[in-house]
Amino acid sequence: MTDDNDDGEVSVKFNSYQAGSGNAGDVLVPGDDETTIDEVNERTFGGFGGSNAGDDILEATDYDMLTVEGHVNLAGNSTAEVEDEDDVGTLSLEERSTENVQVWRAPASTYNDDIDDLEDDETAPVYDLIEAGNITQTDEAAIDDVNDDIIIQVEASGLEGVFTDGSGNLDTSSYGSASGAEDTGAVFQHALEDDDPGANVDTSGTDIDALSSGDYKVIYDEANDTHFVAIDGNALESAFSIEDEDEYAANFTVYDQNSDLVDDDDDSEVANDSVQFVDADATLNNDDDISLQAASGQQIFGTTNVAPSSEVTIRLRSQSSSSPFLLQPETAVTENGTFTATADLSDRSPGTNFTAQARIDGSNVGDDIDGTLVEGEVATVSISDQESDGSEVVVDNVQLSAGGFIVIHDDSLLEGEVAGSVVGSSEYLEEGSHEDITITLDEPMDEDFTAVAMPHLDTNGNEAYDFPGADDPYTSGDGPVTDSANVTVTSEEEPTATEEPTETETEPPETEEQTEETTTMDSGTDEAETTEASGPGFTAAIALIALVAAALLAVRRDN
Template sequence: MTDTDAEAEASLTVQKKGDSQAVFTDKILQQNRGDIAEITVQLENTDKAMVYVGTSDVNYMASVPVLDDDEDGEVTIEMNTFLAGGHTGATAEDVFSVAGDDTLQSSKVPNRTTSDLDNPLEAGDYDLSVEAGGVETDVGTLTLTERSTDSAKSWVAPDSASLSDVESITDAVSDKSTVATQDQVVLQFSATGIFGYINDSTDFNMANNATNYGVYVTLDEENPGPNAQARSLNVSNASTVVDADNKTFYLVMDQDDFAKLEDGTEWNATLTVDGDQNPYVDADETEDVSTTFKVADRDVEFDNVNQDDVLEVTKDSESSVTGTTNVAAGTELTIRLRASGDNPFLKSQTVEVADDGTFSATFDTSDLSVDTEFEATVRDSTGSYEPVDAMIVEGQQTTTKTTTTTTTTTTTTEEPTTTTTESTTEQTTTPTETTDSGGQAGFGVALALIAVIGAALLALRREN
């Protein structure tokens, strides 16, 4: 008999969906006042959550509804801590945005439930909480700290480099205090508490002091000369690249736009945060950091130039032509060896300038005769340099220096032994042969001779 009741019960069993969950990836967050705070929430069994920032106890509270549009289980809220308090007239919709492909919920908008403040949010702790399905599922803390104005540095990049983002800048720049004319100058400034109100389109000209809340950059001549007034450059022509994650921004100066950057000039670049305009610095005070750089004409010099100013190039299948230059590392140089007349030839190699300012090109000159005369030239993106007279010379012979070490051994030899054999018919005396490398010369031979004479006299006496 079949148990139909059991079958009916089994067919009605339904798998219950898990509870909606939303938790903070980092429960303790820290950011500088005036910068962008990132609040990341992980979602499970839901694509929606409501995040709350602050409480009535600190006179700031806002709600942010988020939607995991790309369904990766994670949403990152970007909070502009400079605008958050409402002192500029900004709304919560101006303050909060969502990173990547995620969005705010279409049916709801961020909302600040507290009144506008007269100043930006103060330093301190702000509670975080998150709800999923109308139930609080996690809590955290956002700590805002005081800002700072930290450092300045100048870099150099090749004239032809495209410097449009942080990666292209860091890949191209080199650390030099002197920049060659027509190369690009990159000014790097590090500070905190400014990235809520500056971006890639910010003009840091001092004339925009009020618009930029007292943050500006000046570029002044350091060495104007006797009785001359120092010149200044307008940084409006510089391109701005912001790296908020690393609390840094760059000003890229293409010298085509800065005609005053001439050979022999020295310049001071200063980032200023003016307290009369900036809410994070006390009134009547300023914070500033500076960097300096020099400008020199582009220059290239070959190695192996003799006293007659002729470049000597060895006859070899792999002949190296080397030199030094003051242009930016990474600059491409085309080295050309060219001769005309009865035996014309043209050899060309393109190389990059190394970090230490050197360059090296390899040519096959084995088909050229010694004493062949030609010209060596260098060209880069800005044009050609003055040609240099050159000549093929014999390849250098590799000389192996051999050091011979002589070891003297001193041997001490005992005095020779004389053996006398008696015979009725014949007397034979056999001296022992010795090699003496020490003592007085000939002494051993004399002793042997005396022994022979003594033996002869003894034999004669017996005969008598």
């Protein structure tokens, strides 16, 4: 071994996956450009030597390692006396594991714009997209007119040594060809399996290699024992013939028979997650006709099932030859699947009819909606069926061109009682769009009821709800703007007089939010620990100081 720049240090990489293969040149390679390995010899112990890579992996334990100056033959090296404690280091190997699989999705352009040209270990852009909300965890993804891109995250340690080239650098180009069924001799398989393929159809799954190499990218985060398989959504739908409501499991398996990556006494390690594919859809204004003012700042609200952060264009096309226009305000899908675009209609004429259409990734998505430009103030409101303890209701979304209130009416409104049907009202809301508005009812309801949400103006400008007498409702067409929903009133059962609550110490159940936090990897751990680590890979370093009596640190990464 030669210290090429004479700085007193040399570095090597040690591949513990290849350590029993008998090919010493694959086990030990230079760790930097300033180190040259002149010759590597391997001494055979027990069954080591001449095996296939991965067959005779070193046991997970600590190994003493000795560094000496000059050439020492194998026999002499095995009996050499330690004269200085700095001559000895420790190689610490820990058990590897297969932990988890998580499916994520991203807007249709993400793979080709941000991922496909990344280096094999260039993980920072992936974490940046997660942090920005462009990549989100999901159990549903859109196909057909819009194909969400798919990212499968695999948490499994000790695989880096399988994917290293002759220089000890990470190389995932063979990931697809290395994946396969157990009877092919593959050590692992990454496959997508249709959960309901139909009668007389093999359900063993389709290997990731069914995709062309340019349609997916494998990115390794060695610091977190994680890799991401990012897939172009268009290619995935075509290669796997995915249809509406098909549910697929993303399976990652490490076999127990074809390598020592899994202990011989254990079964193959399997981790998976499922995703259902649905035809892309979008709905404008709850599928109702739209009334907009002939003014600036007009908002069009919608919902969609495509990936959050997808860009949405609302195409507004005039149907009147006397006031022609084509406007295309743009916006983006929020985390909860809503979007709101703002248009300037101040130069348009009241009374003009138009159509509104949502466009995503260059395609029309959902039905077009008829609309009319009006004089005066306009509003929209949306409320969904929900459960409540009877003291409050939640309104999904409201848009108010001039600010105001949301008033909640009960079933008696449907029988003609207006003022007497009011059961609650919101605080004053500024003009614009508001989401998830919680409204406390005047009196708690003790049985199920129909909640009718009705936006009201603040006609006297005092920011207090004063109807009747002031603060009339927003209107559209023949009457007030409203939306209704069924509210199911629930109550917690209290202990009877003869029953005393028992106190037990239990761990709180893990919530979905907590689960997502644990599966979202923290890019802040990119600096690898340099004392010990787990899993086969080129991650050990041997440092020789001035080539004499050097301290040796053989490192294997944690996790």
